[in-house]
Amino acid sequence: MQCPSCRADECRVVDSRVAEEGTAIRRRRQCLACSHRFTTFERVDHAPLTVVKSSGDIEPFDRTKVVAGLAAATKGRAVSADTLERMATHVEDVVRLNGNEVSTAVVGLTVLDELRGVDDVSYLRFASVYKHFDAAADFHRELELMEKSAPRAVASD
Structure with a gap:
């Protein structure tokens, strides 16, 4: 995952939680280069219907x-x-x-x-x-x- 602040490729997951009534996972991440914290969401990518x-x-x-x-x-x-x-x-x-x-x-x-x-x-x-x-x-x-x-x-x- 690329840091939105410094564009470094290395980050670590600080916290993961179920979100959006169980349809997504919310991940709190921290950049290893600049220590910037940011949030990402992981969802199922459905094929087009x-x-x-x-x-x-x-x-x-x-x-x-x-x-x-x-x-x-x-x-x-x-x-x-x-x-x-x-x-x-x-x-x-x-x-x-x-x-x-x-x-x-x-x-x-x-x-x-x-x-x-x-x-x-x-x-x-x-x-x-x-x-x-x-x-x-x-x-x-x-x-x-x-x-x-x-x-x-x-x-x-």
Whole structure:
């Protein structure tokens, strides 16, 4: 690691800590030449994630599009900006498990799964656009699917 002060190549690690909720390591370093102390962060460098659109076009994964879609679906609902960010991070993590190239269908279904666990109305809003609802019967059918997949409470004696 090169010292930002004198550009010497030799330094020692003084302290290491987990940072950014476990996604990085913070290292406090000291230059052996000038004794200047500085901080570095070590993170995983992910391979670029690309999205294959239904038209066949390929473009880089854009997390801001996921956040915008989540924000549109949750507009006016009691869902915080922090929750949207966590959901978008989880969507990116899940789709990354499918490899470096993922279809828009996988991204959309992953967003739907995230919304299902957060807010039913937001889920229906997103589903209506994603699944191209064009009649009230489409909403009714989706509500029936939600009710079937919802965990049921078990009555106890």
